[in-house]
Amino acid sequence: GSAATDAHSFANVQDVRTTNLSIDLTVDFTRQQLSGYAEHDLEWLNPKATRFIVDTRALVIEQVKAMQADGSWTDVTYVLGITDPIKGQPLTMQLTPKSTKVRIYYHTTEDTTGLQWLSVAQTTEKKQPFLFSQSQAIHARSWIPLQDSPAVRITYQAHIRTPKDLLAVMSADNSKNTERDGDYHFAMPQKVPAYLIAIAVGDLHFKAMSKQTGVYAEKAWLDKAVYEFADT
Numbered sequence: 001g002s003a004a005t006d007a008h009s010f011a012n013v014q015d016v017r018t019t020n021l022s023i024d025l026t027v028d029f030t031r032q033q034l035s036g037y038a039e040h041d042l043e044w045l046n047p048k049a050t051r052f053i054v055d056t057r058a059l060v061i062e063q064v065k066a067m068q069a070d071g072s073w074t075d076v077t078y079v080l081g082i083t084d085p086i087k088g089q090p091l092t093m094q095l096t097p098k099s100t101k102v103r104i105y106y107h108t109t110e111d112t113t114g115l116q117w118l119s120v121a122q123t124t125e126k127k128q129p130f131l132f133s134q135s136q137a138i139h140a141r142s143w144i145p146l147q148d149s150p151a152v153r154i155t156y157q158a159h160i161r162t163p164k165d166l167l168a169v170m171s172a173d174n175s176k177n178t179e180r181d182g183d184y185h186f187a188m189p190q191k192v193p194a195y196l197i198a199i200a201v202g203d204l205h206f207k208a209m210s211k212q213t214g215v216y217a218e219k220a221w222l223d224k225a226v227y228e229f230a231d232t
Contacts, residue, residue, distance in 0.1 A: 008138050010081070010090030011147035015049035016042050016097075018147050021156040027201050029129045029163065032117040035107035038144050044097035052095045052102060055141035055148035056080065057088025058111035064093050067101035076102065087138070091145055104145045114139030123202070124220045128166060130202035140194040153191035160184045162201050169216050171198040 006013070018040040025036035042052065064076040076099075081090040095102060108115060118130040133143060141148040160168040164182040172188035188197075200216070207222045208214040213232050215225040 006149040006151055008087060009147065009149035009151075010053055010055050010087060011149055011152070012049070012051060012053040013147055013149060013151055015046040016044050016052050016095075017152055018054075018154050019043045021144070021146060021154050021197075022158070023144060023156070024159045026161040027131060027163075027166075027168070029117070029131070032110065033107050034115070034143055037103045037105045038146060039101060039103045040146070042095075042100050042102065047097055050094065050096055052093045052099075054091050054093075054104070054145045055088055055138070056091045056106075056145045057113065057139075057142040058109045059089075059106050059142065059145055060109060061091060061145065062105040062107070064091075064105070065103045066093075066095060066099040067103075069098070073103065088141055106145055108143050112142045114142040118202075124218050125203065128203040130200075130218075132200040132202075133198050135197055136195045138195070140197055144194075144197065146194050148194045150193040150195065153193055155191055156186075156188045156197060158184075158186040158199075160186070160199065160201070165203070166201050167204040167216075168199065168201045169204060170200075171196055174216075 020041040022039040025034045027034060061080055064078045065073040066076045067073055077094040079092050083089050114133050114135050116132050120126055120129050123130050138148050158170055162168050162182045167180055168184040170186040172186035203218055204216045205219050205222055206214055206216050207226050209226055209230060215229060217225045
């Protein structure tokens with residue numbers, strides 16, 4: 001049957017869908033910017049389709065590349081559409097069902113609505129800056145160019161680079177024994193909608209509440225947070 005269209009997404013999900021997303025991003029607190037690429041693994045539902053359309057908002061698109069059959073990456077023609085005040089801009093890429101992987105190189109801007117950057121002065125301990133995301137309902141598109149519709153469920157991986165003394169965590173596999181080296185890898189093997197993709201970066205520390213649950217927070221908040229969420 002035909003899927004109902006999502007009024008809040010530009011994505012052409014009836015033609016092509018992302019099955020897996022790999023993001024590779026550098027966190028720059030000086031510029032308050034994420035930069036890198038989002039790599040989409042594609043499943044083509046329409047063999048005659050000639051475009052892959054994703055949602056973006058307040059992103060600068062630098063280039064788009066598609067993987068060829070021989071493993072090489074070649075430039076893709078793309079266009080950013082007119083800005084809609086609610087939905088942002090459609091990013092339309094000229095692709096055919098031969099393309100199963102595409103990389104979108106980009107960076108966020110000061111208008112990115114899904115990221116909250118806190119200066120050192122705005123934190124409790126006033127030693128390190130802090131970043132956190134809020135992708136619900138349709139803000140994921142403001143920090144990752146993707147099909148921002150709950151109709152699309154994806155697995156994802158991430159490689160996040162941060163200043164060396166900060167810790168990155170995501171809505172994915174986080175090892176509490178992670179070495180603080182500014183180089184972090186995450187994997188989400190369950191298929192999730194875009195609005196559940198989340199990131200936080202700061203002087204974070206971990207405290208377990210049980211074998212399954214725990215809290216990441218600034219040291220000053222750890223005990224209070226564990227007390228607050230103990231019933232989880």
